[in-house]
Amino acid sequence: MIPPIDLLLATALPLIAWRVLATDELPTSVVLFIAFGLLSALAWARLDAPDVALVEAAVGTGLTGALLMSSLRSMERPRPPSPWRARAIALVAAAIAVALASVVALLPRGALGLGPAVLARSEESGVAQPVTAVLMNFRGHDTHLEMLVLLAASIGVLSIQHGTASHGVDTAPTSSVVMMLVELIVPALVVLAGYLVWRGSRAPGGAFQAGAILAGGAVLLLLTRRMAPLSLERQMVRMFLFAGPVLFFLVAAVPLGFGGDMLEYPRGWGGSLILGLESALTLSIATILTMFFPQGAPAPRRRG
Amino acid sequence: MTPRTVISAALLILGGAFFLAGTLGLLRFPDVYSRLHALTKADNLGLGFVAVGLSIEAASFALSVKVFIVWASVVLASGISSQLIAGAAFRAGVAPAGKAPPGEAP
Numbered sequence: 536m537i538p539p540i541d542l543l544l545a546t547a548l549p550l551i552a553w554r555v556l557a558t559d560e561l562p563t564s565v566v567l568f569i570a571f572g573l574l575s576a577l578a579w580a581r582l583d584a585p586d587v588a589l590v591e592a593a594v595g596t597g598l599t600g601a602l603l604m605s606s607l608r609s610m611e612r613p614r615p616p617s618p619w620r621a622r623a624i625a626l627v628a629a630a631i632a633v634a635l636a637s638v639v640a641l642l643p644r645g646a647l648g649l650g651p652a653v654l655a656r657s658e659e660s661g662v663a664q665p666v667t668a669v670l671m672n673f674r675g676h677d678t679h680l681e682m683l684v685l686l687a688a689s690i691g692v693l694s695i696q697h698g699t700a701s702h703g704v705d706t707a708p709t710s711s712v713v714m715m716l717v718e719l720i721v722p723a724l725v726v727l728a729g730y731l732v733w734r735g736s737r738a739p740g741g742a743f744q745a746g747a748i749l750a751g752g753a754v755l756l757l758l759t760r761r762m763a764p765l766s767l768e769r770q771m772v773r774m775f776l777f778a779g780p781v782l783f784f785l786v787a788a789v790p791l792g793f794g795g796d797m798l799e800y801p802r803g804w805g806g807s808l809i810l811g812l813e814s815a816l817t818l819s820i821a822t823i824l825t826m827f828f829p830q831g832a833p834a835p836r837r838r839g
Numbered sequence: 840m841t842p843r844t845v846i847s848a849a850l851l852i853l854g855g856a857f858f859l860a861g862t863l864g865l866l867r868f869p870d871v872y873s874r875l876h877a878l879t880k881a882d883n884l885g886l887g888f889v890a891v892g893l894s895i896e897a898a899s900f901a902l903s904v905k906v907f908i909v910w911a912s913v914v915l916a917s918g919i920s921s922q923l924i925a926g927a928a929f930r931a932g933v934a935p936a937g938k939a940p941p942g943e944a945p
Contacts, residue, residue, distance in 0.1 A: 716919045723912075751916070758923040
């Protein structure tokens with residue numbers, strides 16, 4: 536006998552999903568999407584996957600819902616929020632808070648999850664740091680897909696930037712003190728990024744942190760005009776952009792030709808392959824994050 | 840609980856409070872200039888308190904020095920980047936809240 540709550544979830548989820556896609560009214564669609572996220576968080580909790588439920592409620596529903604609502608607001612003519620709308624937003628926020636709290640309450644007490652299993656086998660991964668072992672070896676496909684999501688996001692950013700390129704950062708000179716400090720700090724950032732990649736095999740660090748730091752340095756160079764805005768016209772930019780994903784594809788596919796599994800590192804090669812992959816990923820992540828910066832947001836509409 | 844732990848915990852909480860204030864400013868202040876002000880000033884001070892709190896409990900002197908290098912780098916980096924971002928915003932014609940855009944008659 537299926538519990539009634541599961542029956543309810545199983546019927547409601549596809550129904551709401553269909554309505555999200557079929558509704559003509561965008562605001563209705565967004566509200567339904569949030570409801571869908573909350574119910575699917577509940578479904579994950581029912582499937583004994585409280586961590587997935589937590590992410591679904593926080594990121595899939597809370598964050599994405601907020602982003603969608605903010606996009607909706609920038610599409611319509613500005614007007615003071617009606618009390619009805621304020622109440623609706625408060626209601627949605629409260630529902631998300633309740634969902635998050637109930638998922639946290641559902642988390643099994645004292646559970647270690649997969650931690651011990653990872654620690655026991657991290658020798659085999661080629662790296663001593665358990666987080667790096669999970670990201671680059673045991674769950675390498677997750678990291679690969681994340682990389683592809685970032686790549687897709689950068690393509691989205693490029694398509695928005697197309698019309699707003701003229702709103703780029705202005706050319707006026709910066710004070711010489713700031714210039715000197717930038718010249719001082721950018722080389723240090725490059726060294727730090729390299730250190731983080733190398734360090735990632737034994738301690739917290741790795742491609743995402745190193746890429747973020749490199750991108751920070753690149754933003755300083757953009758703001759001081761030491762570097763031209765990244766454009767896909769330049770071959771170097773394209774190479775950097777695809778270095779990580781392409782190398783990941785190769786490392787994933789080559790073992791298949793030798794009777795291995797996808798993304799299986801040859802015995803003894805794990806450490807070096809992971810370091811190579813992380814280096815390539817660092818370049819790609821830094822390039823993508825830098826592309827997000829200069830003309831990232833659409834120019835504000837001028838009133839007039 | 841030794842007095843050292845108590846002092847360290849108090850400093851960490853104080854640092855956290857400054858971060859909270861800085862984030863509140865980022866969310867609530869009206870324009871890019873005051874938001875930058877809230878972020879860099881409050882967070883640098885907050886990180887300073889966190890650094891002092893951590894180095895009191897650090898296992899070795901070398902570790903405390905590392906923590907202070909981190910703090911000094913962040914102060915330097917946020918000083919530079921806030922200058923650059925504010926300058927770029929000003930030249931791009933972003934008006935301070937309640938004022939006319941730069942270069943236009945009020």
